Amino acid sequence: MGSIREHVRLIMTGHQSVLFSPSSPFPSLAAASHLRRATGAMACSPSDATAQKKRAIRSEVRKALKAFSPSQRSHEDSVIQSLVLDSSWFKSCRSLCAYISCEALREVDTSRIISETLNNVDTVSSQNNDAQGKKKLYVPRVEDKNSHMRMFHISSTEDLVANSMNILEPSPTDADGNQREDVMLANRPVDLFLLPGLAFDKTGRRLGRGGGYYDVLLKKYHDLAMEQSWAQPLLVALAYSVQIMEENVIPITPNDMPVDALVTASGVIPITPAALERM
Numbered sequence: 001m002g003s004i005r006e007h008v009r010l011i012m013t014g015h016q017s018v019l020f021s022p023s024s025p026f027p028s029l030a031a032a033s034h035l036r037r038a039t040g041a042m043a044c045s046p047s048d049a050t051a052q053k054k055r056a057i058r059s060e061v062r063k064a065l066k067a068f069s070p071s072q073r074s075h076e077d078s079v080i081q082s083l084v085l086d087s088s089w090f091k092s093c094r095s096l097c098a099y100i101s102c103e104a105l106r107e108v109d110t111s112r113i114i115s116e117t118l119n120n121v122d123t124v125s126s127q128n129n130d131a132q133g134k135k136k137l138y139v140p141r142v143e144d145k146n147s148h149m150r151m152f153h154i155s156s157t158e159d160l161v162a163n164s165m166n167i168l169e170p171s172p173t174d175a176d177g178n179q180r181e182d183v184m185l186a187n188r189p190v191d192l193f194l195l196p197g198l199a200f201d202k203t204g205r206r207l208g209r210g211g212g213y214y215d216v217l218l219k220k221y222h223d224l225a226m227e228q229s230w231a232q233p234l235l236v237a238l239a240y241s242v243q244i245m246e247e248n249v250i251p252i253t254p255n256d257m258p259v260d261a262l263v264t265a266s267g268v269i270p271i272t273p274a275a276l277e278r279m
């Protein structure tokens with residue numbers, strides 16, 4: 001019988017390492033622990049460590065959000081939404097994707113942004129916008145558990161129904177049975193994404209709720225904009241003060257899509273050259 005080194009190969013690919021045992025098609029924990037004993041290798045592969053660190057930060061931030069006083073939260077909700085609604089980059093955008101905030105998840109409130117966008121009550125933005133003076137709004141709908149989400153066009157909050165997670169989302173067809181427009185099939189580009197998340201830092205790192213829904217969709221939209229030679233949309237995350245981490249605390253993988261800017265109650269934080277140009 002050969003040595004443990006002949007039975008087990010350690011394959012390192014960038015951040016990720018996978019342990020294979022020839023006796024099993026699956027990465028094996030038993031093989032991993034043998035290898036550690038035989039080689040003195042570290043206890044977790046970097047990808048395990050990254051996923052573990054992400055989980056730890058998520059649970060730390062969930063705790064901080066629970067402990068966040070309702071009055072401070074509602075103050076930050078109001079300041080953040082005003083910063084967005086009063087900004088030139090929001091007023092001038094013609095088409096945007098935004099999340100429908102969920103109270104139970106303690107997400108930065110977007111209800112005023114959503115209703116003002118749909119009602120188009122902002123007269124300045126009407127002047128800066130297209131003939132109808134209306135922005136097109138797309139909001140998320142989870143399609144399956146494999147990180148698959150779509151963004152559908154809505155024209156009223158009546159287009160929204162609560163899903164199994166109690167998040168409001170659009171039905172794929174409207175009251176007349178017509179398919180809603182999917183942002184991936186729209187004939188004009190989205191200028192702006194307003195993004196949710198659990199944790200962020202001032203270099204643009206974003207940690208979501210672990211579904212990979214936004215990372216997958218943002219990558220697809222990035223590729224679509226490249227194909228169509230459209231300007232990339234501005235990716236702006238809305239964050240409470242307790243969601244901003246020190247730099248280098250949030251681990252990242254090649255799938256994580258960085259944001260261009262943050263809006264916090266202390267102000268707008270442009271991060272990338274695109275944000276510095278537009279904000």
Ligand SMILES: Nc1nc2c(c(=O)[nH]1)N(C=O)[C@@H](CNc1ccc(C(=O)N[C@@H](CCC(=O)O)C(=O)O)cc1)CN2
Nearest residue numbers: 099100101102140142149165167196208209211213214
């Ligand atoms: N308002 C809103 N809509 C959204 C998202 C979001 O983050 N916020 N999504 C962005 O992806 C997608 C839905 N993804 C979700 C992923 C997890 C949970 C959730 O309830 N997570 C719990 C933990 C659940 C668990 O660990 O089993 C939590 O975070 O407390 C909700 C939505 C699409 N729509």
Ligand SMILES: Nc1ncnc2c1ncn2[C@@H]1O[C@H](COP(=O)(O)OP(=O)(O)OP(=O)(O)O)[C@@H](O)[C@H]1O
Nearest residue numbers: 054147207208209210211212213214215216219255
């Ligand atoms: N572009 C992608 N293609 C395939 N899988 C992906 C992609 N992006 C993320 N994933 C997978 O989704 C899962 C969750 O990823 P991650 O923890 O980074 O999500 P998140 O940032 O918390 O979620 P979200 O993007 O929904 O806000 C991981 O298993 C990750 O590998």
